[in-house]
Amino acid sequence: xxxxxxxxxxxxxxxxxxxxxxxxxxxxxxxxxxxxxxxxxxxxxxxxxxxxxxxxxxxxxxxxxxxxxxxxxxxxxxxxxxxxxxxxxxxxxxxxxxxxxxxxxxxxxxxxxxxxxxxxxxxxxxxxxxxxxxxxxxxxxxxxxxxxxxxxxxxxxxxxxxxxxxxxxxxxxxxxxxxxxxxxxxxxxxxxxxxxxxxxxxxxxxxxxxxxxxxxxxxxxxxxxxxxxxxxxxxxxxxxxxxxxxxxxxxxxxxxxxxxxxxxxxxxxxxxxxxxxxxxxxxxxxxxxxxxxxxxxxxxxxxxxxxxxxxxxxxxxxxxxxxxxxxxxxx
Amino acid sequence: xxxxxxxxxxxxxxxxxxxxxxxxxxxxxxxxxxxxxxxxxxxxxxxxxxxxxxxxxxxxxxxxxxxxxxxxxxxxxxxxxxxxxxxxxxxxxxxxxxxxxxxxxxxxxxxxxxxxxxxxxxxxxxxxxxxxxxxxxxxxxxxxxxxxxxxxxxxxxxxxxxxxxxxxxxxxxxxxxxxxxxxxxxxxxxxxxxxxxxxxxxxxxxxxxxxxxxxxxxxxxxxxxxxxxxxxxxxxxxxxxxxxxxxxxxxxxxxxxxxxxxxxxxxxxxxxxxxxxxxxxxxxxxxxxxxxxxxxxxxxxxxxxxxxxxxxxxxxxxxxxxxxxxxxxxxxxxxxxxxxxxxxxxxxxxxxxxxxxxxxxxxxxxxxxxxxxxxxxxxxxxxxxxxxxxxxxxxxxxxxxxxxxxxxxxxxxxxxxxxxxxxxxxxxxxxxxxxxxxxxxxxxxxxxxxxxxxxxxxxxxxxxxxxxxxxxxxxxxxxxxxxxxxxxxxxxxxxxxxxxxx
Numbered sequence: 001x002x003x004x005x006x007x008x009x010x011x012x013x014x015x016x017x018x019x020x021x022x023x024x025x026x027x028x029x030x031x032x033x034x035x036x037x038x039x040x041x042x043x044x045x046x047x048x049x050x051x052x053x054x055x056x057x058x059x060x061x062x063x064x065x066x067x068x069x070x071x072x073x074x075x076x077x078x079x080x081x082x083x084x085x086x087x088x089x090x091x092x093x094x095x096x097x098x099x100x101x102x103x104x105x106x107x108x109x110x111x112x113x114x115x116x117x118x119x120x121x122x123x124x125x126x127x128x129x130x131x132x133x134x135x136x137x138x139x140x141x142x143x144x145x146x147x148x149x150x151x152x153x154x155x156x157x158x159x160x161x162x163x164x165x166x167x168x169x170x171x172x173x174x175x176x177x178x179x180x181x182x183x184x185x186x187x188x189x190x191x192x193x194x195x196x197x198x199x200x201x202x203x204x205x206x207x208x209x210x211x212x213x214x215x216x217x218x219x220x221x222x223x224x225x226x227x228x229x230x231x232x233x234x235x236x237x238x239x240x241x242x243x244x245x246x247x248x249x250x251x252x253x254x255x256x257x258x259x260x261x262x263x264x265x266x267x268x269x270x271x272x273x274x275x276x277x278x279x280x281x282x283x284x285x286x287x288x289x290x291x292x293x294x295x296x297x298x299x300x301x302x303x304x305x306x307x308x309x310x311x312x313x314x315x316x317x318x319x320x321x322x323x324x325x326x327x328x329x330x331x
Numbered sequence: 332x333x334x335x336x337x338x339x340x341x342x343x344x345x346x347x348x349x350x351x352x353x354x355x356x357x358x359x360x361x362x363x364x365x366x367x368x369x370x371x372x373x374x375x376x377x378x379x380x381x382x383x384x385x386x387x388x389x390x391x392x393x394x395x396x397x398x399x400x401x402x403x404x405x406x407x408x409x410x411x412x413x414x415x416x417x418x419x420x421x422x423x424x425x426x427x428x429x430x431x432x433x434x435x436x437x438x439x440x441x442x443x444x445x446x447x448x449x450x451x452x453x454x455x456x457x458x459x460x461x462x463x464x465x466x467x468x469x470x471x472x473x474x475x476x477x478x479x480x481x482x483x484x485x486x487x488x489x490x491x492x493x494x495x496x497x498x499x500x501x502x503x504x505x506x507x508x509x510x511x512x513x514x515x516x517x518x519x520x521x522x523x524x525x526x527x528x529x530x531x532x533x534x535x536x537x538x539x540x541x542x543x544x545x546x547x548x549x550x551x552x553x554x555x556x557x558x559x560x561x562x563x564x565x566x567x568x569x570x571x572x573x574x575x576x577x578x579x580x581x582x583x584x585x586x587x588x589x590x591x592x593x594x595x596x597x598x599x600x601x602x603x604x605x606x607x608x609x610x611x612x613x614x615x616x617x618x619x620x621x622x623x624x625x626x627x628x629x630x631x632x633x634x635x636x637x638x639x640x641x642x643x644x645x646x647x648x649x650x651x652x653x654x655x656x657x658x659x660x661x662x663x664x665x666x667x668x669x670x671x672x673x674x675x676x677x678x679x680x681x682x683x684x685x686x687x688x689x690x691x692x693x694x695x696x697x698x699x700x701x702x703x704x705x706x707x708x709x710x711x712x713x714x715x716x717x718x719x720x721x722x723x724x725x726x727x728x729x730x731x732x733x734x735x736x737x738x739x740x741x742x743x744x745x746x747x748x749x750x751x752x753x754x755x756x757x758x759x760x761x762x763x764x765x766x767x768x769x770x771x772x773x774x775x776x777x778x779x780x781x782x783x784x785x786x787x788x789x790x791x792x793x794x795x796x797x798x799x800x801x802x803x804x805x806x807x808x809x810x811x812x813x814x815x816x817x818x819x820x821x822x823x824x825x826x827x828x829x830x831x832x833x
Contacts, residue, residue: 193699195691202688205677211636212674213688213742214660272679 027285034292041288041295048174054287055176056081056235057254058280061261062180062187063231065279066224068262069191071204071271072121072128074228076113076135077258081251083143084110084236089152089246092162099162107233113139114229118222125218136255143248153245166242176238183234187227188276200224205272253304260307261286263314286310336399338363338527339384339415339496344393346379353379355552356393361496361527366518368538368559369531371548372571372788377531380548381498385410385417397495414495418485418502426474431456433473434487459487462520464513479510486517496527503537515541533621534826535564547571568818572789588612589647591781592633592664592750597642602628603805606642610750610781615772617796618785620825625805626785627669630752633783634666635659646749660689663749667739667756669785671732675739678728682720683709685727686742712741716771733764740771751775752783757791769795789821803827 035042060077067074084106091102113135120131154160168175191197202210203220210217240246265282267274289310290303320326340360346353354376361367371377382388384395386404395402397413404410410417424433431452432439440448440455456469465483467476473484482502489497499518503511518541521528530542538545539559547554547570554570593609603625610616618626631637633644635653643650646662653659659666668674676685687694687705694704709723716737720730727738736756743751756772757765772795776782786792792799799811801824808824 189699195695195700198684198688198691198700201680201684202677205679206673208674209677210688211656212634212666212668214656215688216655216657272677 024281027281030285031288034288038292038295041292046291046295048177050287050291051180051284052174052177053291054283055174055180056238057257057261057286058180058283059183059231059235059238060254060258061265061279061283062183062276063228064258064262065265065267065274065276066187066191066200066227067128068259068267068269069204069271069274070200070221070224071207072221072224073259073269074117074132074225075129075255075259076117076132076139077228077232078251078254078256079136079139079143080110080113080229080232081236081239081254082246082248083113083139083146083251084233085240085246085250086143086147086152086248088237088240089154089244090147092154092160092240093152099160103237106236107230110233110236111226111229114225114227114232115222117229118225121225122218122221140248140252147248149248151245151247152240157244163241163244166238166240166244176242179234179238183231184276184280187231191276196220196223201272203271256311257286257307260311260314263318264310266318268318269315335362337361337396338365338398338525339529340396340399341380341384342394342396344380344383344395345391346383346388347391353551354383354390355550357548357551357553358393359546359553359556361529363495363525363527364522365544366522366528366530366542368542368545369529369548370533370538370545370567370571372790375548375571376551377548378500379551381417381500381529381531384415384498411492414493416489416492416494416497418482418489418497418499424473424481424484426472428473429469430460430467430471430473430476430484430487431469433484434459434469434491436488438491455491456487459490462490463487463517479506482506483513486514494521494526496529497521498529498531500531501533502530503532503534511537535567535822536826536828538567564822565819568822572818586613588779588781590645591647592783593645593648594629594633595643595645597629597632597644598640599628599632599637600640601805602637603632603802606807608800608807608810610783612781613776613779614797615776615782615784615795617792617799618783618802619787619789619792619799619821620802622787624802624825626802627754628805630666630668630754630783630785633659633750633752634664660746663747665743665746665748665751667736667743667751667753669754669758671735671739671758675742676727676735679726681724682713682718682727682730682738683723685738686712686745689742689746708745712745715744716741717767731764732760733767736760736764736768740768744775748780750781750783752785754785755787756784756795757786757788765791789818793818793821801825 031042040046060081064074064077087109088102088106091097091105092099094102097105117132117135120126121128154162157163165175165179170178191200199210199215199220202213202215203217207217236251239250261282262274262279263269263282264285265274265278265280267279286307289306293302293306294300316326320328337360342358344354344357357376357380359369369377369380379388383390384404386406386409395404397415402413404413425436428436434456435452440451442448453469460467460469463483463486465480467480473481476484502514506514518528518530530538532538542559544556545559545562545567546556547567549571557566557570588611590609591612595607597606598604606629608616618629620626628637632639633653635655635658638654644653645651646664651662653662653664656666672678677688683705686709691700694701694708696704706723712718713720718737718741719734727735730738740753753772756768760768769791772782772784776797784792784795793816797813799816799821800807801809801811801821803825804827808827809820811820
């Protein structure tokens with residue numbers, strides 16, 4: 001009897017750990033399992049390679065985390081990334097701008113797109129799924145109009161310092177990783193520690209109660225879309241700098257990967273929960289899964305299917321934990 | 332009433348929710364061809380009883396008999412199959428569909444290959460509508476109908492089956508006098524056909540006009556049945572309230588300060604019109620009336636959630652205009668809203684953060700929220716309000732209703748308001764917390780706060796208020812001081828019966 005009691009306590013604490021830190025536990029199990037199967041997986045170069053290649057997705061996911069905790073969606077980040085990369089490359093080549101002016105100009109234009117999202121969703125109270133899905137396609141059109149359908153390239157790659165954001169490194173750490181880490185620390189502090197961060201949780205957790213507490217909801221939602229656009233602009237800068245050139249479709253499909261990372265980290269699509277730290281874990285899990293699939297010799301394209309499976313699993317587990325049951329048909 | 336087999340009989344129904352015994356052994360029966368009123372204050376258990384009858388709640392104990400055959404109601408469809416029909420206060424119609432489709436929803440007549448037999452559907456529906464003497468036909472889209480006519484559609488739905496018992500839940504709440512006459516005719520027809528009718532209403536006038544017997548619930552318990560012809564309003568009221576309340580506490584004139592808030596001719600469309608009242612520092616002003624009388628809307632206007640269409644609001648003698656809750660809060664007006672879970676709290680957020688939410692901008696050290704400042708506010712109000720929570724980190728969703736309500740009250744007290752408005756202070760919370768909150772409201776007044784309490788529960792409003800404003804249909808019917816208020820007077824005022832009083 002005492003044995004079963006002991007066992008059930010142990011089970012409970014395991015269950016509790018899973019409920020609280022399920023995503024971390026899953027991460028560790030996944031890493032250990034894959035490493036046992038293929039030791040190359042945890043080779044230090046491979047690990048750094050994954051982190052570096054996750055940086056662009058990661059920076060975008062940081063911004064989308066604010067939007068999702070605020071109770072909304074941002075599906076426009078993929079095409080917004082294409083836009084910012086194309087714009088910054090084009091202005092870089094424009095003698096009137098050059099790199100020093102191209103970057104702030106690109107930030108301003110990308111933020112304007114974020115402001116439009118925020119205005120439509122925050123102040124006109126339109127549905128965020130519809131608005132950002134529409135923006136996904138509208139920005140794609142805008143990018144093509146801007147570029148005339150041409151890819152952008154930097155002609156004299158050896159003569160510009162522009163490559164530092166994507167190719168540079170400091171203290172042996174790639175700059176994209178430094179930017180990702182720095183931005184994660186900054187935005188993590190803002191979300192967890194400032195009055196603004198608290199309001200984002202309140203607005204996403206219960207918007208009506210937030211209104212009744214005197215929180216200007218529209219302004220908070222607007223701000224989350226500005227943060228999202230700022231992160232996309234930064235990701236676009238890294239992207240353009242790394243490749244010194246870009247296609248009009250460079251960000252295509254990234255919106256779903258970003259969303260997968262955010263949800264995988266444990267932010268609820270219903271709003272009001274999630275953290276920057278969890279999103280970073282989500283980004284890394286996604287990166288390592290995709291890397292693991294490649295190491296396993298699967299085609300690159302398989303990852304699109306896997307990303308979908310991950311989204312479904314993450315959403316299902318999130319909802320199932322809240323409902324307390326896995327099987328739950330519409331009644 | 333020659334038949335003596337009840338159409339419907341409930342026996343010893345018990346239903347408990349965590350912390351509340353909502354129904355405590357309720358028995359009651361309806362004879363065929365009888366209109367039986369079910370009365371009781373809000374919260375007395377009428378709705379819970381009807382939900383048990385409709386199979387929405389399963390009783391913890393007790394039995395249901397339809398024509399003396401014991402029946403277990405597992406859901407609304409089963410209730411319908413047993414011939415028990417409900418006309419709800421809140422309509423449940425599909426606005427985009429036609430009247431006929433709504434009336435026969437789920438059992439449309441079919442032709443071969445599952446095609447809908449529209450001709451039969453419209454013919455049958457029109458036949459029912461004719462009985463109801465309405466001026467729309469089976470093809471009308473429900474969304475185009477007035478609320479009253481939508482209610483007629485609900486009634487038509489009840490007439491499609493061979494109903495043994497029909498329950499009307501506050502059916503006249505949104506009807507005009509002319510529409511009421513039609514409704515009463517329909518009820519008379521049903522009764523003539525031998526259907527047992529349960530009629531839930533607060534309106535004495537209607538009760539005396541159409542019912543045969545009256546059963547009364549109080550605090551979840553059955554208090555007795557009266558023959559309508561042999562009783563009067565006084566007796567009913569006494570049974571509903573059940574105690575003579577000790578108002579002597581308020582008879583001693585409280586130390587009143589200057590007028591904190593005054594409304595003059597305040598209107599908001601048809602929600603409420605021409606409301607004039609004032610509340611002084613050190614005073615509790617009660618607002619009493621039926622749900623929908625406009626009390627909550629007045630509170631929301633004072634809190635900047637609604638824009639008045641006429642009249643003015645004066646705070647300490649200065650006229651103010653409130654465009655949003657942000658402005659109301661800045662001026663020292665706080666609202667503990669009607670619905671704790673929807674409007675009062677972020678359930679997933681912890682206790683401390685919920686309390687400090689409206690002032691989080693002011694609790695900073697540098698750019699960050701100061702943990703220490705927040706915890707000290709939490710500790711202060713936890714102690715003052717005796718909030719029982721394992722820790723400040725506990726999500727408020729895990730607390731009991733009473734403790735949740737204390738969190739909302741703490742949130743607004745910590746803002747040190749000039750005027751504290753509390754809408755339904757004890758809805759859905761246990762008896763112990765209830766009296767704690769009542770004492771707290773009295774205590775706050777004693778400390779000099781101007782307090783406005785809105786309540787649908789008469790004992791509550793009598794217990795905590797120094798003065799009571801009675802509302803009916805968006806208008807203030809009468810104002811009572813604690814010394815002059817009587818339960819009868821209040822009930823009459825909120826039922827619109829006081830033509831002479833003012």
